[in-house]
Amino acid sequence: MQAKLLLEDGTLFVGKSFGAEGNSVGEVVFNTGITGYQEVLSDPSYCGQIVTMTYPLIGNYGITRDDFESIRPFIHGFVVRQHEESPSNWRSQFTLDYLLKEYGILGISDIDTRMLTRKIRQHGVMKGLLSTEDCSVEELKQMLNKDNLMTDQVSRVSTKNVFSAPGSNERIVLVDYGAKSGIVRDLSKRGCDVVVVPHDTTADEIRRLSPDGILLSNGPGDPKDVPHGVKMIQDLLGEYPIFGICLGHQLFALSCGADTEKLKFGHRGGNHPVKDLESGRCYITSQNHGYTVNEDSVKGTELVVTHINNNDKTIEGLRHSKHAAFSVQYHPEAAPGPFDSSYLFDDFIKMIREFKKQHPEAPRQSQMLAAWQANNKTQTAKGELHYAQK
Numbered sequence: 001m002q003a004k005l006l007l008e009d010g011t012l013f014v015g016k017s018f019g020a021e022g023n024s025v026g027e028v029v030f031n032t033g034i035t036g037y038q039e040v041l042s043d044p045s046y047c048g049q050i051v052t053m054t055y056p057l058i059g060n061y062g063i064t065r066d067d068f069e070s071i072r073p074f075i076h077g078f079v080v081r082q083h084e085e086s087p088s089n090w091r092s093q094f095t096l097d098y099l100l101k102e103y104g105i106l107g108i109s110d111i112d113t114r115m116l117t118r119k120i121r122q123h124g125v126m127k128g129l130l131s132t133e134d135c136s137v138e139e140l141k142q143m144l145n146k147d148n149l150m151t152d153q154v155s156r157v158s159t160k161n162v163f164s165a166p167g168s169n170e171r172i173v174l175v176d177y178g179a180k181s182g183i184v185r186d187l188s189k190r191g192c193d194v195v196v197v198p199h200d201t202t203a204d205e206i207r208r209l210s211p212d213g214i215l216l217s218n219g220p221g222d223p224k225d226v227p228h229g230v231k232m233i234q235d236l237l238g239e240y241p242i243f244g245i246c247l248g249h250q251l252f253a254l255s256c257g258a259d260t261e262k263l264k265f266g267h268r269g270g271n272h273p274v275k276d277l278e279s280g281r282c283y284i285t286s287q288n289h290g291y292t293v294n295e296d297s298v299k300g301t302e303l304v305v306t307h308i309n310n311n312d313k314t315i316e317g318l319r320h321s322k323h324a325a326f327s328v329q330y331h332p333e334a335a336p337g338p339f340d341s342s343y344l345f346d347d348f349i350k351m352i353r354e355f356k357k358q359h360p361e362a363p364r365q366s367q368m369l370a371a372w373q374a375n376n377k378t379q380t381a382k383g384e385l386h387y388a389q390k
């Protein structure tokens with residue numbers, strides 16, 4: 001079956017359909033990873049976007065249940081040069097085509113993805129329509145203009161309920177703005193007691209979970225769509241150690257008075273060079289973002305720029321000069337991409353331990369529970385102790 005991709009600037013690509021049928025509008029972006037298509041399409045940060053893979057052969061190693069980065073894909077379309085229908089890999093459980101059909105996601109293959117990528121690089125990311133319907137170009141244009149790009153994606157992808165990945169080390173409250181599973185995996189590997197909370201959890205609700213540290217996750221869309229996150233960070237900054245990843249980094253920057261802006265075509269891939277300004281070392285990083293922290297806006301705040309992108313010199317890392325808090329624009333959890341930056345999770349745990357030494361008065365979980373029980377106990381006529389229910 002034929003599929004078409006129409007861009008906002010009028011460019012039309014005609015190719016072959018795979019995955020679901022119908023129509024889908026999204027922001028057309030490109031990812032330069034050679035492998036990792038399954039992690040890319042299940043990364044919630046791509047919610048609402050039509051993702052083009054620049055590597056020409058996609059689907060060749062299939063889909064494996066263990067490699068999902070979230071419970072379902074949230075992308076609005078998948079664009080490839082060559083779609084392989086018969087994967088060859090002992091771990092493969094499904095085909096890419098099966099996965100996309102299952103979740104109602106349209107795919108298009110056999111188009112010139114190199115030309116599409118060059119167009120996006122020249123004009124910037126654009127709205128696009130994927131369609132398998134037998135429509136004229138005029139009709140496609142009308143459909144494209146009728147639909148707006150999705151906003152407020154965080155509320156669509158964040159968990160609705162609190163859940164945990166228990167561990168015996170530090171308790172980390174992971175604020176889920178669209179968190180990749182890789183973040184939970186990296187914390188669990190280090191024995192952390194991970195409590196995942198919805199994006200709109202307030203500072204008080206987080207305090208009640210008595211965390212040792214707070215991790216602000218990655219997530220889709222414009223950080224300015226998440227003002228409640230900014231408020232929560234402002235409330236808790238200095239009270240708990242904080243680590244922000246990608247959207248979490250942008251929210252941390254906004255909460256400290258810096259500003260964010262949209263990049264022309266973003267950074268999406270597994271080989272973005274980032275320079276650590278403090279050590280002078282360069283790391284090859286996994287990235288997926290369309291926004292960035294504006295450099296000038298950092299001046300006059302209490303933030304220090306710790307990392308920059310070697311390609312375009314944009315900000316890649318920040319640290320608070322007074323409080324225990326830092327953030328990176330890239331993905332230390334990799335998935336997909338290099339593991340070079342996974343040491344940042346160790347740095348976060350070191351920061352928490354250091355913070356505890358410096359703040360021995362900070363209430364521990366057991367002390368908090370005892371204090372809460374002391375304040376809430378009541379006696380029955382028989383003299384039994386009861387604890388008031390919250």
Ligand SMILES: NC(=O)CC[C@H](N)C(=O)O
Nearest residue numbers: 218219221246247290291
């Ligand atoms: N991966 C992310 O967290 C992306 C952050 C934000 N949505 C951006 O595109 O810049």
